[in-house]
Amino acid sequence: MSDRGTTGSGVTPGWATMAPQHTPPDQHGRPDVTLPTGPQPPAPMVVPAFFVKQRITVMVNRYEVIGMNPDGSEGPLLAFAEQKRMKLREEVVFYADASKNRAVFSFKARQRLDVAAQHDVFDEYGTPLGYFRKQFGASLLRSTWDLSAPGIEAVGRERRQSIAILRRVWDLIPYVGDVWVPFVFHFDFVDTATGATVLVSERQKAVRDRYTVTVPDPRLDFRVAASMAVALDALQSR
Template identity: 50%
Template sequence: MHPDVLQAQQQFHVRQQIRMIVNQYEVHAVAPDGSEGGLLAFARQKRLAFKEQVTIYTDDSQQQPLLGFKARQRLDLGATYDVTDHTGNPIGLFRKDFAQSLLRSTWHVEQDRLPQVTGQERSLPVALLRRFFDALSWLPYHFDFVADGQPAFSVVKKWGLRDRYVVQIQHPRIDRRLVIAMAVALDALQSR
């Protein structure tokens, strides 16, 4: 896919499919009528990896990498994840804010020449229920990511048997690959 086509996307759908030893993610464009469009990205994440690394491909053949993210350290409660393009060049990073995440999960996203973007769960009651009652981890949630007080993007987990997310992008210059990495990471890393 041409980078300009990806960068023009204002909304994505992310679907997780659970397999035996991996989580599988499909990122789809959204058609003008709101229906799910073509596949933009595909990822598989091994469960229980000590040093998290995820490669996201352009499709499910897994022949052409689009981007990847990798933890800088093993088992770090406030881990930083570097996001790189298909050639290994840096796109940006994201990191969990451990202290703020005790009540509501909070993430920071950084990209060159953009202000820091901070995302946090919108609902404190839902955040608390998910923390204290592990069986309620299926509850939908809503993350708002802002830069300088302005909306940058949002990730909304929908009701359903499988995890589904709607990603809405408001900031025109944020790299869509960085947004895709953060959306996949919210599912893959949220409970860690």
């Protein structure tokens, strides 16, 4: 089985056993995260559409990444994510399933306790796949993210600035801001070079957080797309 998967035909990501691809570490002991530029072929793992659902727990944030069938219904579980708690640097690990016996990819912040930290995405062997970071200044009024992957430089923003401002005003109102309100907000990521849509995350009207994610650009690896989609929920309040 190859390390390639699509959900359009009902095929799950192939979490195949592959030989580790060692990347020389940088001076801090991390793998080099320099990504290739220029035209790129389709990513090793392409999933054009999927769902992200948050599991309601008290102590830890957990997410299910679920494939989308051709008819738009839920397909198989693609990954199970868990946010590490009490970490100085934010980290989310994605597992093959809820048993958590096999970690298949992850993302981790480079800087400690930094709202604008760069988060690197790694495959299961520690090879860098891409990175993302929040634009702190621009996000004061409208959440904005940079997303980078081989051949892709994209910017994602909240679709409706009115909702973005309303969420911020609501949080500032004494007592009222403590009342949880499931604001429905969406993100659109576009290629900075072409203006083409790269990734879209749309929050659904539901009690618990649930998102529909579409990835029109086949150059964007599923593991990067899923990491960004989960981060939009897990790190949104940072």
